[in-house]
Amino acid sequence: MSRSVEVSIVVNGRRTSHSVDPRTLLVHYLRDRERLTGTHVGFDTSNCGACTVMVDGETVKSCTILAVQADGCEVTTVEGLSGPFDGRSAVQEGFRQCHGLQCGYCTPGMLMAATGLIEESGGEISDEEIREGLEGNLCRCTGYEMIVRSVRWAIDNAPS
Amino acid sequence: MSLVGAKVLRKEDPRLLSGTGRFVDDLAPAGCAFAEFVMSSEAHARIVSIDVRRALAVEGVLAVYTAEDFAEFPDVPGGLPDLERPTLARNVVRFVGEPVAIVVAEDRYAAADGVQALEIEYEPLPVVATIGDATATDAALLHPAHGSNVATVVPMLEDLERELDRCDGRAHLHIVNQRCVAVPIEPMSCVADWGVDGLTVWATVQAPHHLRNYLANWLDIPQVDCRVIAPDVGGGFGSKIVWYPELFLAPVVSKRLRRPVKFTQTRSEAMLQMAPGRDQEHDIDIGFDNDGRIRALRLVVTQNVGAYPDPTGLGLAVLTTWMAAGAYRIPEVQTSYRTVMTNTTPVAAYRGAGRPEAAFSIERIVDVVARRTGLDPAEVRRRNFIPPTAFPYETHNEAVVYDSADFPELLRECQRLMNYDAVRAEQEARRGDLSKPLLGIGLSCWLEIAGFGPNGSLEGFGHLASWESAQVRVQPDGSAVIFAGSSPHGQGHETVFAQIASDELGISFDRIQVRTGDTATVLQGIGTMGSRGVPTGGSAVKVASQRVLARAKKIAAHLLEASEHDLEVVDDAFNVRGSPGKKVGWADVAWASFQPLSIPPELQAGSLEERLFQESPNFSYPSGAYGCVVEIDRETGRVTIRDMVIIDDCGTVINPLLAEGQVHGGVAQGIAQALFEQMVYDPATGQPSTANLMDYLVPSAADLPDFVAGRVDTPCPNNPLGAKGIGESGAVGAPAAVINAVVDALAEFGVEHVDMPATPERVWSLMQGGSS
Numbered sequence A: 001m002s003r004s005v006e007v008s009i010v011v012n013g014r015r016t017s018h019s020v021d022p023r024t025l026l027v028h029y030l031r032d033r034e035r036l037t038g039t040h041v042g043f044d045t046s047n048c049g050a051c052t053v054m055v056d057g058e059t060v061k062s063c064t065i066l067a068v069q070a071d072g073c074e075v076t077t078v079e080g081l082s083g084p085f086d087g088r089s090a091v092q093e094g095f096r097q098c099h100g101l102q103c104g105y106c107t108p109g110m111l112m113a114a115t116g117l118i119e120e121s122g123g124e125i126s127d128e129e130i131r132e133g134l135e136g137n138l139c140r141c142t143g144y145e146m147i148v149r150s151v152r153w154a155i156d157n158a159p160s
Numbered sequence B: 001m002s003l004v005g006a007k008v009l010r011k012e013d014p015r016l017l018s019g020t021g022r023f024v025d026d027l028a029p030a031g032c033a034f035a036e037f038v039m040s041s042e043a044h045a046r047i048v049s050i051d052v053r054r055a056l057a058v059e060g061v062l063a064v065y066t067a068e069d070f071a072e073f074p075d076v077p078g079g080l081p082d083l084e085r086p087t088l089a090r091n092v093v094r095f096v097g098e099p100v101a102i103v104v105a106e107d108r109y110a111a112a113d114g115v116q117a118l119e120i121e122y123e124p125l126p127v128v129a130t131i132g133d134a135t136a137t138d139a140a141l142l143h144p145a146h147g148s149n150v151a152t153v154v155p156m157l158e159d160l161e162r163e164l165d166r167c168d169g170r171a172h173l174h175i176v177n178q179r180c181v182a183v184p185i186e187p188m189s190c191v192a193d194w195g196v197d198g199l200t201v202w203a204t205v206q207a208p209h210h211l212r213n214y215l216a217n218w219l220d221i222p223q224v225d226c227r228v229i230a231p232d233v234g235g236g237f238g239s240k241i242v243w244y245p246e247l248f249l250a251p252v253v254s255k256r257l258r259r260p261v262k263f264t265q266t267r268s269e270a271m272l273q274m275a276p277g278r279d280q281e282h283d284i285d286i287g288f289d290n291d292g293r294i295r296a297l298r299l300v301v302t303q304n305v306g307a308y309p310d311p312t313g314l315g316l317a318v319l320t321t322w323m324a325a326g327a328y329r330i331p332e333v334q335t336s337y338r339t340v341m342t343n344t345t346p347v348a349a350y351r352g353a354g355r356p357e358a359a360f361s362i363e364r365i366v367d368v369v370a371r372r373t374g375l376d377p378a379e380v381r382r383r384n385f386i387p388p389t390a391f392p393y394e395t396h397n398e399a400v401v402y403d404s405a406d407f408p409e410l411l412r413e414c415q416r417l418m419n420y421d422a423v424r425a426e427q428e429a430r431r432g433d434l435s436k437p438l439l440g441i442g443l444s445c446w447l448e449i450a451g452f453g454p455n456g457s458l459e460g461f462g463h464l465a466s467w468e469s470a471q472v473r474v475q476p477d478g479s480a481v482i483f484a485g486s487s488p489h490g491q492g493h494e495t496v497f498a499q500i501a502s503d504e505l506g507i508s509f510d511r512i513q514v515r516t517g518d519t520a521t522v523l524q525g526i527g528t529m530g531s532r533g534v535p536t537g538g539s540a541v542k543v544a545s546q547r548v549l550a551r552a553k554k555i556a557a558h559l560l561e562a563s564e565h566d567l568e569v570v571d572d573a574f575n576v577r578g579s580p581g582k583k584v585g586w587a588d589v590a591w592a593s594f595q596p597l598s599i600p601p602e603l604q605a606g607s608l609e610e611r612l613f614q615e616s617p618n619f620s621y622p623s624g625a626y627g628c629v630v631e632i633d634r635e636t637g638r639v640t641i642r643d644m645v646i647i648d649d650c651g652t653v654i655n656p657l658l659a660e661g662q663v664h665g666g667v668a669q670g671i672a673q674a675l676f677e678q679m680v681y682d683p684a685t686g687q688p689s690t691a692n693l694m695d696y697l698v699p700s701a702a703d704l705p706d707f708v709a710g711r712v713d714t715p716c717p718n719n720p721l722g723a724k725g726i727g728e729s730g731a732v733g734a735p736a737a738v739i740n741a742v743v744d745a746l747a748e749f750g751v752e753h754v755d756m757p758a759t760p761e762r763v764w765s766l767m768q769g770g771s772s
Helices: A026-032 A090-097 A107-121 A127-133 A145-156 B013-017 B108-117 B161-166 B210-218 B245-257 B267-273 B311-320 B355-373 B377-384 B407-417 B420-431 B493-505 B533-560 B586-593 B656-675 B729-745 B760-767
Strands: A005-011 A014-020 A052-055 A059-061 A075-076 B035-038 B047-052 B061-066 B097-103 B117-125 B152-153 B171-182 B189-195 B198-201 B224-229 B261-265 B277-290 B294-306 B332-341 B438-448 B467-476 B481-486 B511-516 B567-570 B573-576 B583-585 B609-614 B622-634 B639-649 B710-711
Touching: A005 A026, A014 A026, A026 A052, A052 A107, A052 B261, A052 B583, A059 A107, A090 A107, A090 B013, A107 A127, A107 A145, A107 B013, A127 A145, A127 B294, A145 B294, A145 B656, B035 B108, B035 B245, B035 B267, B047 B097, B061 B108, B061 B245, B061 B586, B097 B108, B097 B245, B108 B294, B152 B710, B161 B277, B161 B294, B171 B420, B171 B493, B171 B567, B171 B656, B171 B710, B198 B210, B198 B245, B210 B245, B245 B261, B245 B294, B277 B311, B277 B355, B277 B567, B294 B311, B294 B355, B294 B420, B294 B573, B311 B355, B332 B586, B355 B729, B377 B407, B377 B438, B377 B493, B407 B420, B407 B438, B407 B622, B407 B639, B407 B710, B420 B438, B467 B493, B467 B533, B481 B493, B493 B511, B493 B533, B533 B567, B533 B586, B609 B656, B622 B729, B639 B729, B656 B710
Parallel strands: A005 A075, B035 B261, B198 B224, B294 B332, B481 B511, B639 B710
Antiparallel strands: A005 A014, A052 A059, A052 A075, B035 B097, B047 B117, B061 B097, B152 B332, B171 B277, B189 B198, B189 B261, B277 B294, B438 B622, B467 B481, B467 B609, B567 B573, B573 B583, B622 B639
């Protein structure tokens, strides 16, 4: 492709680089080029947050930025989460313990948003603030209360 | 310990939490091309010309197809004569978003470029976007050959005018149950790969065998050459039972291009193409005496089915009229319905499918009876409830015999948990205090029809049958695999069915796997809809497991030289009662079951397998009492839910954690219908004005309250589990609770009804004396 550009992104701690069409969205770089399909696309209007990833420590909706904008950045996707709960992080385990997911489609984005929210707040956060903090991520299955409980579980059980 | 009834964590979760779930768009078979529809920009128009040349010239575009390229194939199956939906629009487009052409390209970006480049010239036709316009005497016709925009009519036997007039009082409401969109977070997606070994279609659907049955027929190929797989499915809520054109066209395109082809909707496409639900108008009349007793009820339903009647869309109003009388003993009930076509997206099932509409109208008008008689809404309900002793209860429709319920207990528990009397006192104290928000209390004592179903019930919607299948197979090591015909989309079948099987087989939960959603491996199946997963599919698992255990006991008894009647199975082993230590492990029994020399002569090798088609003698009828307390801002009309109490009766509960999750999700959608969501079309042009999620308000965590949940269990007598189903309950019961609370809060303004969604604008204008 004559108009392609070289993009290099550290994804989950591993250096990746691909020659991409400049208009390629970060989410498609991750899904189509890196075959990291845990990051989902729910809406093309950036409403749902299923595509949420961390870019240099900030939560970002990966369907709203171009891969070239993440050039040189460190990206963490759901596949990069890990922890002491049978390999799962406290947030992942919280969702399992509290039934914070049903179909699982919004879940990767929800996990990333919750991880970012807990890091940002240092865990000092009310249920109300959890709800406000996750309002960029839509879930159609759970009605959210169990997601709030899941995040609370993660805060209460975070490894010290 | 019994696992049925226990809060067991889900088998599905480790993969879904680690990003290793597999949804259709995650699949990328080698050489996969990407296809995208060119959608109609017009609600009703003649297609004058389609110019594909510029689209074909776009770099990466492989092919462009229009209707004439599929002329040898039939229309989308399941339609009514003269009203069939074409897979691609032929000559005329009838709703905005209707697929007109397909662009296939190397990737999704090139496909989008091709779609942009394709040129279609339209000649406008008169648009009928509303029920009113479609049924006007001089209305333009969507399907001139049909002669009317009314697709079907079921009239009423008598109009009940005399009975209504004879009552002390009568009331009428005109209720608009607005069009809502299911919005599963995963939009439609399918991949078709038609190679020399046959066709495989991966599709995000709720009923893969149902699709296989119709697709093979449509393509005129044997079913054995047509494999449909529903992998992880990202929500459905009814919208993924529908026959969308890409499910039929993708295989043809794959065959022609000799490579796999993928369709994946963007959300903007999904909002226009995935079937919405509801969209009924009701005229409901009720006759009552001064003591609050209801004597007569008449419900007239008009269903907007959109541009092409979908088999499910046509059936929604049937369920509405069946459930018209709700939880009440009403001596005279009459119903009628008609289905009307408009220049809008075809309507089909959305969580509850016809039953939320019934529950909403009866629960709304019972509140009107309370208002007119001066009785408390709870008291009016109590005076009219079908008593717990009256079940099975025959209703106004012979197809509908309620199985079991305890409405007084549900309401009592609901009132207790919402501190009903205290909130009423608070409301009274607050009246006239302009410094505080308005306070309203709403009740909804609902029931619905579920557990589809009895023989004949799903056939009417085009399904092969109404049973559900399970195949239980014990492996040589004593682990077990269950092939379940009910294919899930978030309900947790892998967990719940393993709980049921573990209890019956005595095989530990971790040694049971549940397989679903693949027509090549799963015997046969009907699908997951109508709250039938546990009552019908789960019962199949239970009975099949029991039969396998009975044969396993014969083998164990043979090995132990004991009587099979003395055996009990605990912790993966068969123990002889009263003889401690005399036992044989499940693994040994399973191993022996495949060895002709090790089994009793009446059995054959491989007997620890059972395939079962579970039929139901009747439906199940989940019920509940929901209570809602709202506050309304006097300045803005904004409604805030302060308390939401939900008491459910779903019969036997398999997993309380998952059951609560189902109710929460349904209640969230019910609240969303009551307060936020509506698919709106410009009545003049048929252009949707809520075609994306900037305008169509799907609630976030910040928009919804916590729920207080409780349960009353009356087992269903119509299936071996005693389960009624729980998937749709919340969406059925919640809207009336919320709106009754809103109307209650607005009582001082003389408001008797508010149509959904009760937006700030709508509520505010009612407070100014406007109409709803």
